[in-house]
Amino acid sequence: MLLYNSPVSGNCYKVRLLLAHLGIEYERHEVDVIDRSGRAQLLGSINPALSIPTVVLDDGSPLAESHAILWYFGEGTSYMPQDRLGRARVLQWLSFEQYSHQPYIALLRYWLSIAHTPIAKEKIEARKPAGYAALDAMEQHLDGRSFLVDERYTIADIALYAYTHVAHEGDFDLAGYPAIGAWLARVEAQPGHIPITA
Amino acid sequence: MLLYNSPVSGNCYKVRLLLAHLGIEYERHEVDVIDRSGRAQLLGSINPALSIPTVVLDDGSPLAESHAILWYFGEGTSYMPQDRLGRARVLQWLSFEQYSHQPYIALLRYWLSIAHTPIAKEKIEARKPAGYAALDAMEQHLDGRSFLVDERYTIADIALYAYTHVAHEGDFDLAGYPAIGAWLARVEAQPGHIPITA
Numbered sequence: 001m002l003l004y005n006s007p008v009s010g011n012c013y014k015v016r017l018l019l020a021h022l023g024i025e026y027e028r029h030e031v032d033v034i035d036r037s038g039r040a041q042l043l044g045s046i047n048p049a050l051s052i053p054t055v056v057l058d059d060g061s062p063l064a065e066s067h068a069i070l071w072y073f074g075e076g077t078s079y080m081p082q083d084r085l086g087r088a089r090v091l092q093w094l095s096f097e098q099y100s101h102q103p104y105i106a107l108l109r110y111w112l113s114i115a116h117t118p119i120a121k122e123k124i125e126a127r128k129p130a131g132y133a134a135l136d137a138m139e140q141h142l143d144g145r146s147f148l149v150d151e152r153y154t155i156a157d158i159a160l161y162a163y164t165h166v167a168h169e170g171d172f173d174l175a176g177y178p179a180i181g182a183w184l185a186r187v188e189a190q191p192g193h194i195p196i197t198a
Numbered sequence: 199m200l201l202y203n204s205p206v207s208g209n210c211y212k213v214r215l216l217l218a219h220l221g222i223e224y225e226r227h228e229v230d231v232i233d234r235s236g237r238a239q240l241l242g243s244i245n246p247a248l249s250i251p252t253v254v255l256d257d258g259s260p261l262a263e264s265h266a267i268l269w270y271f272g273e274g275t276s277y278m279p280q281d282r283l284g285r286a287r288v289l290q291w292l293s294f295e296q297y298s299h300q301p302y303i304a305l306l307r308y309w310l311s312i313a314h315t316p317i318a319k320e321k322i323e324a325r326k327p328a329g330y331a332a333l334d335a336m337e338q339h340l341d342g343r344s345f346l347v348d349e350r351y352t353i354a355d356i357a358l359y360a361y362t363h364v365a366h367e368g369d370f371d372l373a374g375y376p377a378i379g380a381w382l383a384r385v386e387a388q389p390g391h392i393p394i395t396a
Contacts, residue, residue: 048335049294063286065293072286088261088270091289095263096247098296137246 001026004043004054006033008114010106010162011066012053013196017158018070021192022077026055034115067094070155079158081150089149093156096137097163104131106163108170124171131170135177138164142179146186153190161187166196199224202241202252204231206312208304208360209264210251211394215356216268216277219390224253232313265292268353277356279348287347291354294335295361302329304361306368322369329368333375336362340377344384351388359385364394 003019005012005028019026031042031052039050046062047054054064063069074080081087104127111117111124138160141148148156165184167174174180187193201217203210203226217224229240229250237248244260245252252262261267272278279285302325309315309322336358339346346354363382365372372378385391 048338049298051298057283061283063283063290065290065297067293068286068290071289072282075282075285084270084273085255085259085261087273088266091269092261092263092266095265095296098293099263099300100247100249102297103301140246 001058002029002056003027004029004031004052006031006052007197009033009052010109010166010196011051014066014159014162015053015055015069015073016198017162017194018073018079018155020194020198021079021190022073023192024073033110067098067155067159070094070159074155079153079155081152081154086150090154090156093148094159096134097159100130100137101134101160102163104128104134105167105170105172108172109163109166110170112171113166113169128172131167131172135164135167135172135174135180139177139179142183144179147183153187157183157187162196199256200227200254201225202227202229202250204229204250205395207231207250208307208364208394209249212264212357212360213251213253213267213271214396215360215392216271216353218392218396219277219388220271220275221390222271231308265296265353265357268292268357272353277351277353279350279352284348288352288354291346292357294332295357298328298335299332299358300361302326302332303365303368303370306370307361307364308368310369311364311367326370329365329370333362333365333370333372333378337375337377340381342377345381351385355381355385360394 001024003015003026005016007030043050043054046056047064049064051064053066053069054062055069056062063072081090108124108127108131111119145151147153148160161184164180201213201224203214205228241248241252244254245262247262249262251264251267252260253267254260261270279288306322306325306329309317343349345351346358359382362378
């Protein structure tokens with residue numbers, strides 16, 4: 001299997017983290033996340049959205065979008081609930097991550113710590129309240145729970161961990177979020193865990 | 199079952215459309231999408247993200263996020279592929295809708311035709327290129343195909359149809375997208391189809 005990857009992308013890290021837990025081997029093709037000029041040539045025929053991560057499975061089938069790849073490799077493993085409502089709850093958190101978390105927490109990290117985009121302070125500050133609202137929702141849910149769904153470590157935790165654990169690189173302060181802090185430590189204690197730099 | 203719904207929300211329409219195909223009955227609780235002031239009281243204990251659609255299943259379990267609800271009701275029906283790669287491809291398109299389509303096409307419709315937000319012309323125009331890029335990706339994929347995944351009508355088509363068929367309300371012109379136009383007509387010809395106004 002081939003993974004079109006970036007070492008700094010949280011979305012690519014989600015895939016690498018699950019594959020590490022599962023002990024699945026793969027090749028990497030590193031893709032630039034700042035200079036996107038070669039994307040159409042590289043990915044156009046396998047992923048019309050030109051996004052990474054994209055994988056090419058051993059039989060040549062391409063598959064894109066981090067959550068779709070997590071789902072593909074997670075189905076039928078211990079990283080996914082056995083029941084229909086549990087799986088739907090996992091997808092609820094994947095959707096939350098994509099719509100309510102990533103456009104604020106991942107985007108500010110990209111601007112401030114990856115691309116070093118010269119951007120007006122008020123444009124940065126304008127993204128903060130929604131980012132903290134996402135953290136508030138996670139804190140409320142994790143208070144009294146070990147993991148996001150069914151009290152077990154699933155691909156929902158992998159998906160939310162990816163950008164939450166580097167939220168400080170987007171200038172978010174997690175000091176006021178003890179339930180999130182304890183959950184981050186539980187994720188890091190899972191067998192086979194690898195850091196984003198791996 | 200109870201659906202927290204808005205008649206103008208494309209995300210709620212996705213759920214209503216699948217439930218219509220499946221012949222599943224439910225009650226509606228209508229929620230305002232412009233004045234969000236009562237949301238915390240109404241939804242706080244069942245959905246920390248305070249978003250609609252949210253459903254409360256017959257056993258009292260809440261479930262939120264349109265794609266998670268589609269997945270829950272779609273699993274095991276003819277609206278979902280039978281194989282793992284097909285299901286992952288459905289999720290790929292659900293992710294594409296949420297990340298590359300909705301923030302441009304649904305948002306402009308909301309600004310221009312739902313909330314009538316007084317917004318600067320350049321802020322509107324700034325969202326257009328990414329919206330057209332999403333339509334380009336759909337057109338390229340649908341050219342020569344009947345539906346998004348596995349040549350059959352799935353929840354991926356339902357999810358993408360919801361905001362694509364009202365893209366003109368966000369000032370997007372579909373005239374240059376013949377494959378999308380033919381696909382919209384195929385979706386509308388499915389047995390049990392209902393319009394967004396139903």
